[in-house]
Amino acid sequence: MSLKKACAIAGVAESRLGVVPDSTVMTLQAEAMVAALAEAGLEKSDVDAVFSSGNWGRLPQLQAAEYLGIRPSYSDNTSVGGASFEFHLGHAAAAIQAGLCKVAVILYGSTQRSRRERRIFETHTDLGYQYEVPYGLPIPVGAYALAASRHMAQYGTTSEQMAELAVATRAWAQLNPAAYRRDPLTVDEVLASDMIASPLHRLDCCLVTDGGGCIVVVSPEIAKSMPKAPVWLLGQGEAHSHAQISEMPELTVTPAAQSGKRAFAMAGIKHGDLDVVEIYDSFTITVLLTLESLGFCKPGESGAFVTGGRTAPGGEFPLNTNGGGLSYCHPGQYGIFLLIEAVRQLRGECGDRQVADATLALASGTGGVLSSNSTCILGLE
Amino acid sequence: MAEELPDPDSAPYWEGIAAGELRYQRCGACDAAIFYPRSICPVCGTPDPAWQVSAGEGVVHACSVIHRAPPVHKDEAPYVVALVDLAEGFRMMSRIVDCAPDAVAVGQNVRVVYRDDSDGKPAPYFAPAGEV
Ligand SMILES: [Zn+2]
DSSP: OOOTTSOEEEEEEEOSOBOOTTOOHHHHHHHHHHHHHHHHTOOGGGOOEEEEOOOSSSSHHHHHHHHHTOOOSEEEOOOBTBTHHHHHHHHHHHHHHTTSOSEEEEEEEEOTTTSOOOOTTOOOOTTTTTTTGGGTOOTTHHHHHHHHHHHHHHHOOOHHHHHHHHHHHHHHHTTOTTOSOOSOOOHHHHHHSOEEETTEEGGGBOOOOBEEEEEEEEOHHHHTTOSSOOEEEEEEEEEEOOSSGGGOSOTTOOTHHHHHHHHHHHHTOOGGGOSEEEEOOSBHHHHHHHHHHHTSSOTTOHHHHTTTSTTSTTSSSOBOTTOIIIIIOOOSOOHHHHHHHHHHHHHTOOGGGOOTTOOEEEEEEEETTTTEEEEEEEEOO | OTTOOOOTTTHHHHHHHHTTOEEEEEOTTTOOEEOSOOSBOTTTOOBOOEEEEEOOEEEEEEEEEESSOOGGGGGGOSEEEEEEEETTSOEEEEEEOSSOGGGOOTTOEEEEEEEEOTTSOEEEEEEEOSOO
16 A cells, blocks of 8 residues: 555754754754644644654653643654654554544654763664674764775775765755854865774764754645645655664665665656655765665765765755755754755755755655665655 | 673573684574574574584675774774674674784685683684685
8 A cells, every 4th residue: 555645744843953052852842843833834732643763761752742742642653763754754644544643743852962962882782782892883883884894895985985975965054054064075174084983084974963853744634724835745665674783684785775665666756756865864875875775876886976066056966955964963863854854845945055946855764773764755746 | 891691592602602612503494594693593583593613714794993982992992893704604793803903804804713801701803814
């Protein structure tokens, strides 16, 4: 069964982003939800479903709903890392299609920057404890570095090519007033930044910021009477293949290979039909691997694909138009911001960074250590 | 590796390491080589895979020189973490030792060596080997 046009996105909003010391995970989510519901012309009392993926505290789904004062009749805490929100959108569509709910909020908030909540070196997972943790691989960056090393050895991909992606993404951030890093960036500066885990330099890595977001998802019936043009879910796929990098079936092929295929088939579109693409950029290599796995280029060709400013403003392949996790914001689980930007591009609200006449967008989230992916294709009527 | 706590799945593995053997599992039904130790074959779902002993010879599948190490390993950086493909058909994470970190490359032949950790318990590492 297809989820095509089973739901529409009626409202999107960020909370304050960047460094927000006078906030908590709850206040940021509240901020974003109030703004997103206002956009949708809906009240909190209209909300009957909650989707979130918090990594704070005990039973975060219950905490978020309690704080916000929502007693949902449909609830989903699917938590598969940064891709969780693309999973949520698919799940919300299915629930709405089944008649189980009508108005869903997808929520996220993090104060990892100000409260130093991000345990970047927290490598203690039950399964890896005896077989990975002892060797001192920093998670997640070390796992992505291993994948990058494999891609370079297998295909001749270079650090310069990965740096090109960071530079193009920064150029988009320069057009986004909400972006955290807006100073110019060169390939040489990326290559000269500290090596964290070879071949990944500091500027191959995403930001560490605070931030929250909310997406309001509604039934087709409610979408008819919305203040803004509804943005429809046309296709969605999801997949996960492993939890630990040593268990990844192929280090250069992400679960986007499965989820992307399903999303394209459901939407009934081809790659060339898309106007704007938002791909999770936890690290530069994440984008290169995802481009290949989604089929935008052949295996091994992503380095060339992003070279020469092709993904920068004015380039032929508008990618990560908000400045991405690399330069705009990255509060731990970034995937909700991919959807927010895709919706705004389709509505034509993006000012200096607006991609002209955008009617079809793709948002592809990746979580864990290249572990999970969900890809959503969105479009106007 | 002071916090190593063998569990029912891993006890035979750690007993092997203590005896100088790199043990892994093989499924009796589908012949899949299995690592890390499990109670069920992740390929075909058959329970209770059998224990076997690896010759400890492998190839570096991927590697990274870690410069910004987790706090407990800070004094050890830079060091090389690698995924090693063992000849018997399984992959494991380890470190490559006994060579300069920048000298380690994908495709390099390596052989298991055992090193005592701070608590005096041995663990498997890999060192460069000649042609296998
Ligand atoms: Zn089997």
